[in-house]
Amino acid sequence: MGNVLVFAEHHAQKVLKTTQVAIAAGKDAAAKSGGECQAVVLGSGVDAVANEVAEYGVKVYVVDDAALANYTADAHAAALAQVVNEKGAATLVAAATAVGKDLLPRVAALLGAGMASDVMAFNADGSLERPMYAGNAIATVSITSAQKVVSVRTTAFDPAAKGGSKGAVEKVAAGIDADSKKTKFVSFNEVKSDRPVLTEASIIVSGGRALKSGENFKTVLEPLVDALGAAMGASRAAVDAGFVPNDLQVGQTGKVVAPALYIAVGISGAIQHLAGMKDSKIIVAINKDAEAPIFQVADYGLVADLFKAVPEMTEEVKKLK
Amino acid sequence: MKILVTVKRVPDPNAAIKVKPDGTGIDTTNLKYVVNPFDEIAVEEALRIKEKGGGAEVVLVSVGDKVASEQLRTGLAMGADRAILVLAPADLDSLGVARIFHKLATDEKADLVLMGKQAIDDDSNQTGQMLAALLGWPQATFASKAESLDSEAEKNSQPGIQLSGGTAKVMREVDGGLETLECPLPAVITVDLRLNTPRYASLPGIMKARKKELKEIAADSLGVDIAPQTKILKLSPPPKRQAGRTVESVQELVQVLHNEAKAI
Numbered sequence: 136m137g138n139v140l141v142f143a144e145h146h147a148q149k150v151l152k153t154t155q156v157a158i159a160a161g162k163d164a165a166a167k168s169g170g171e172c173q174a175v176v177l178g179s180g181v182d183a184v185a186n187e188v189a190e191y192g193v194k195v196y197v198v199d200d201a202a203l204a205n206y207t208a209d210a211h212a213a214a215l216a217q218v219v220n221e222k223g224a225a226t227l228v229a230a231a232t233a234v235g236k237d238l239l240p241r242v243a244a245l246l247g248a249g250m251a252s253d254v255m256a257f258n259a260d261g262s263l264e265r266p267m268y269a270g271n272a273i274a275t276v277s278i279t280s281a282q283k284v285v286s287v288r289t290t291a292f293d294p295a296a297k298g299g300s301k302g303a304v305e306k307v308a309a310g311i312d313a314d315s316k317k318t319k320f321v322s323f324n325e326v327k328s329d330r331p332v333l334t335e336a337s338i339i340v341s342g343g344r345a346l347k348s349g350e351n352f353k354t355v356l357e358p359l360v361d362a363l364g365a366a367m368g369a370s371r372a373a374v375d376a377g378f379v380p381n382d383l384q385v386g387q388t389g390k391v392v393a394p395a396l397y398i399a400v401g402i403s404g405a406i407q408h409l410a411g412m413k414d415s416k417i418i419v420a421i422n423k424d425a426e427a428p429i430f431q432v433a434d435y436g437l438v439a440d441l442f443k444a445v446p447e448m449t450e451e452v453k454k455l456k
Numbered sequence: 457m458k459i460l461v462t463v464k465r466v467p468d469p470n471a472a473i474k475v476k477p478d479g480t481g482i483d484t485t486n487l488k489y490v491v492n493p494f495d496e497i498a499v500e501e502a503l504r505i506k507e508k509g510g511g512a513e514v515v516l517v518s519v520g521d522k523v524a525s526e527q528l529r530t531g532l533a534m535g536a537d538r539a540i541l542v543l544a545p546a547d548l549d550s551l552g553v554a555r556i557f558h559k560l561a562t563d564e565k566a567d568l569v570l571m572g573k574q575a576i577d578d579d580s581n582q583t584g585q586m587l588a589a590l591l592g593w594p595q596a597t598f599a600s601k602a603e604s605l606d607s608e609a610e611k612n613s614q615p616g617i618q619l620s621g622g623t624a625k626v627m628r629e630v631d632g633g634l635e636t637l638e639c640p641l642p643a644v645i646t647v648d649l650r651l652n653t654p655r656y657a658s659l660p661g662i663m664k665a666r667k668k669e670l671k672e673i674a675a676d677s678l679g680v681d682i683a684p685q686t687k688i689l690k691l692s693p694p695p696k697r698q699a700g701r702t703v704e705s706v707q708e709l710v711q712v713l714h715n716e717a718k719a720i
């Protein structure tokens with residue numbers, strides 16, 4: 136019983152695809168618990184965002200306050216906990232994005248509520264499924280507190296579509312005092328790219344340590360990425376070595392993705408990497424070592440030197456167009 | 457300046473983890489345990505801050521079984537000053553652990569709590585944020601830095617977290633790039649992989665660590681409500697992927713992806 140409140144993350148006046156996933160998860164949870172799915176938008180000057188969220192057929196609470204202009208965990212958590220309590224939501228749901236991961240546990244502690252992260256499914260009996268040990272185990276968990284907080288894996292639910300009767304939008308006053316906003320946002324160094332976002336792409340080409348340099352990512356891997364209209368990902372080894380930005384790391388402690396096609400190039404397939412991509416629909420591995428563990432999860436494996444195979448593949452793909 | 461660093465005992469990330477057939481847990485036969493890799497990075501960062509001067513004390517804290525003292529000794533051997541182990545039942549959840557740390561941070565009058573962003577056993581990524589909320593402190597999660605792990609600054613063991621005039625300036629790994637925040641101390645900071653490369657404990661360090669204070673406290677003596685709000689009902693092995701096949705050439709690969717899988 137009880138309503139489900141979805142935290143609707145937005146960026147630059149846009150409702151994120153991960154938010155559509157959270158709405159879908161929230162609707163699923165509400166259907167199973169017999170409650171209503173609602174959403175909450177926090178920010179400054181976010182009427183348009185709130186209206187757009189309402190088009191997914193959910194009632195929207197909006198806290199519009201200058202203190203929420205830039206995301207900071209302390210101010211957002213204070214506002215969110217207030218909305219949960221005031222509106223009597225039983226379950227708070229958000230996507231397990233960087234913001235969701237930062238924010239939700241803080242709200243859970245303010246509420247004194249139990250929390251489950253990275254949830255993959257809501258069961259009919261109220262229990263939840265979530266991965267542990269880098270995906271080596273799937274735990275069935277129950278949250279026993281009256282209020283519950285859940286972050287959901289963005290690959291585990293299909294994004295909600297707009298439709299149904301548009302929800303009402305209701306303003307809620309924040310009451311964020313100086314004590315609940317001690318953090319100061321300084322700057323955001325955005326990695327600009329014309330390619331699809333990793334978590335939204337239907338094709339991902341990821342490179343590993345074997346690429347050897349940032350230069351090789353550019354000259355060898357990127358032409359294939361672009362020929363396929365794909366997003367680019369990477370292993371931790373490639374990111375640690377500084378070949379590509381942090382934001383591209385796929386894995387247990389990076390991004391979790393599940394595109395229609397995932398091509399792993401020069402990646403060995405450590406369990407921590409697999410944890411972030413093994414739910415992809417089709418997995419291709421290109422690796423010169425036939426024994427590499429990545430081949431155990433690959434639908435199609437090519438044992439080859441990537442420096443020869445990748446440029447060839449780029450040419451073959453171009454021929455298809 | 458007092459820095460509390462949380463250290464969790466977790467299975468070796470390189471170990472193959474198997475769920476027990478009865479679903480009650482993982483098979484721990486011959487399993488090796490280590491300091492949670494993120495917590496090692498947190499310890500390293502605390503030591504760098506201390507070594508930069510200003511007279512910091514680095515106190516390690518852990519919650520768990522008596523055997524977790526091994527991991528605390530490892531942190532002491534890296535150079536931390538002393539350690540506290542809170543003995544607690546295994547069914548604690550993140551909120552329970554955070555409540556224990558809340559009590560310790562308050563009693564110790566900590567100025568900064570450094571933690572890993574995620575424990576690699578439960579993969580929760582919750583405890584630091586919960587602790588910050590309970591303390592009413594600001595938080596900066598997923599701390600990273602601009603310089604790569606191959607940079608000169610890294611070779612010179614420069615801290616990535618900038619502390620000055622009672623504020624911490626932290627660069628964070630977020631979706632789409634790196635964000636910079638400033639928060640007044642006291643604060644909770646959780647660390648990500650690219651913040652530093654942790655040192656190994658030296659032999660003299662290991663010898664010294666044996667004599668450092670490691671205090672054990674029973675959780676129920678703290679007067680903290682640690683009743684779990686979440687419960688693991690069972691563990692199951694993950695679904696297995698069907699084995700695929702190898703292709704002989706790039707041409708064949710592109711053909712099957714186009715014609716058979718219809719993926720490109």
Ligand SMILES: Cc1cc2nc3c(=O)[nH]c(=O)nc-3n(C[C@H](O)[C@H](O)[C@H](O)COP(=O)(O)OP(=O)(O)OC[C@H]3O[C@@H](n4cnc5c(N)ncnc54)[C@H](O)[C@@H]3O)c2cc1C
Nearest residue numbers: 343344345370371372386387388389401403408423424441
């Ligand atoms: C706490 C923790 C968290 C972690 N989180 C993550 C995570 O989120 N994501 C992640 O990816 N990793 C993560 N890791 C690291 C993980 O364990 C591996 O170390 C990492 O994934 C290895 O990256 P790699 O496959 O690129 O490199 P390697 O393991 O070095 O593999 C390189 C591969 O390239 C192949 N190769 C070499 N040359 C060529 C060539 N010319 N042509 C074709 N193939 C070639 C080799 O055969 C090899 O298989 C984590 C580790 C820890 C401890």
Ligand SMILES: Nc1ncnc2c1ncn2[C@@H]1O[C@H](COP(=O)(O)O)[C@@H](O)[C@H]1O
Nearest residue numbers: 462463518519572574575580581582583
């Ligand atoms: N039982 C524990 N003992 C020590 N530290 C812990 C414990 N549980 C969690 N932590 C700390 O909290 C961080 C995040 O853990 P988690 O929220 O479980 O992913 C870890 O990196 C540890 O630093």
